[in-house]
Amino acid sequence: MDLYFGNVNADGKIVLEDDEFRHLKVVRTNIGDKIKITDGNGNLFIAAISEINKHNYVATIETTLVEKISGPTLHLAIAPTKNIDRIEWLVEKCVELGINKFSFIQCRHSERKDVKTDRLKRIAISAIKQSGKSTLPLINEMISFNNFIQSELEEQRLICAMEAENDKHIKQLLKPGKNTVILIGPEGDFHQEEIRSAKDAGFLSTSLGPERLRTETAAMAACVYFNFNKHGV
Amino acid sequence: MDLYFGNVNADGKIVLEDDEFRHLKVVRTNIGDKIKITDGNGNLFIAAISEINKHNYVATIETTLVEKISGPTLHLAIAPTKNIDRIEWLVEKCVELGINKFSFIQCRHSERKDVKTDRLKRIAISAIKQSGKSTLPLINEMISFNNFIQSELEEQRLICAMEAENDKHIKQLLKPGKNTVILIGPEGDFHQEEIRSAKDAGFLSTSLGPERLRTETAAMAACVYFNFNKHGV
Missing domain, CATH: 2.40.240.20 (Hypothetical PUA domain-like; domain 1)
Structure with missing residues (x-):
């Protein structure tokens, strides 16, 4: 059917x-x-x-x-890529993997100033139909980095910066069982001040490993890591 | 530069x-x-x-x-999707994440009978340039499922079947430090006989969790899981 x-x-x-x-x-x-x-x-x-x-x-x-969704929720906040196809692809993949909320963030180094969330919602609808889910993730309109980190957010907060190579790997930081927000930066990375403000707002700076990942690859990898770990081992 | x-x-x-x-x-x-x-x-x-x-x-x-690559290698073997864009996308993402080898497998339920590996190699080259790597993964020409599982393969062998919901999750089975091959089936899943033959050839049947994932999403998630785990905790 x-x-x-x-x-x-x-x-x-x-x-x-x-x-x-x-x-x-x-x-x-x-x-x-x-x-x-x-x-x-x-x-x-x-x-x-x-x-x-x-x-x-x-x-x-x-x-x-x-449909009762058990377990902790994942909120992915990203600076959208210049090429919107990559974000559309990401939305499809993360919906399949079971994300709860997307936010789009305007960072200092963002290459894209707007996102048409209507189109992304249609993609999300198509993805929930494809993957047999009944719960559509929330897709928030774009807001500024500062407004985002000052908003009401999940208990566990991580920021993945490219310069964070010396930071702890996400697998060492992600605690199972906690509602989580993960921030992924633009192609030009976060500005140092943004990282500092995020830390002040309770974010832990973390690394996704030594690979140099595109924004959307990093976001999807973070989503898989979260799933891997959400119920503990 | x-x-x-x-x-x-x-x-x-x-x-x-x-x-x-x-x-x-x-x-x-x-x-x-x-x-x-x-x-x-x-x-x-x-x-x-x-x-x-x-x-x-x-x-x-x-x-x-x-460039000396340390750690265990990952070989992903997949039944290509009908829509080749999805495979092209997968090649790009897995190269970023650091895969070592792709194989394309002709399964009973495969919707696609051929893959142009030349084009995929160009995509892989573009992805290694983008992500600053110096090692191009090997991209094998398509072969039949039976020939593939009888060929010389990595020590750790996993097959992700959709019907494997009761199987152990990949995180319970993946052992760190071992060269690994992961088989991902076509949109119509593996045939029961294929799963049986794979088990006879030393593959463990595993699940990527309760989500219903597209072939390329499953393949990329398997790649992230492998990375997550390859050096142990």
Whole structure:
């Protein structure tokens, strides 16, 4: 059964439009056919098509399954790359791996000043459908580095700076079982003052190893390390 | 200093052609200019431009630095995805992370029957230049699953099957310090008989966790896990 994305309306029904509408049409869905739908908020619905209209299909919910995510959460905060394809790719991969929140950060050395989160949300929706999840990660609009580190953040805070080669490896610092935020810098690395401010805000400076990684590779590696370690050994 | 890719000829000089030639031209390189060149075999040369020709530049080696890679090696063997972009992306990421060898495997459920390794080698060259490495991983031509598992392989052998949810997680099985080969299956997973044959050939069946990962995401996650663990804790 294919997985669709849609929100429950005031009548308790789900209207499937746009991409979902087109896909339902392509696969020749009929009245009464059962489909799976997620709202991205942890609900997975088994629903039956009850109306076929010119621009949408309406589905009536028959069963609701609630996805309970256990374990600590991961919030990845990154300075987006100049080439947005790399961020789009990262969003897809991190959604598959089960990230909870993305933030985009404007750093001193950032090469990109804006990010279209609408497009990233569509990619995240496609990735949760692909990987059979029901919870869409939160994708925050871009904010400045300073506003970000002063905001309300997770208990465990790490900043991966390229100049941090002498810092402890993330595997020595990451404590299992804790909600975590990991900051990944721009291609030109963080400014020294940014690293200092982050440390003042409770971030530990850490290294992802001796390899010189692109921003998106570092971010994905951090996500894998977090998964590796989140429940302890 | 930019990093270029080239091979030493019989005269002990390096002829820079094609992409390297074009890039040297764009940055207006002159006779006597110093550049860094790697041959992908672990050698990093500091060389001076000694000839500028219509279709190539010639560089004379002044210093050679040999990159010694310590620690266990990683060989990733994958059934390539239908969409080759995903494999190209994977090659770039795994080169950054420091993989040693790729093999492409024809499985029963493979959706792709051929892989153009020439193009992947160009991507790998670009990635070693980007990440400042001097050793190009080996990229093997596609072979059948059965021929692959019967070939001479690394001591530690793991097969990541999707149906392996009840298998031990890779972090419980990966032993540090051992040369390792990890097999990642096609989108339709390995055939039961393939898993059986792999076990007979000394592979341990393992899981990358509960997430449903795409082939290339699984392969990259396996690569990060290997790095995480290769030197022990």
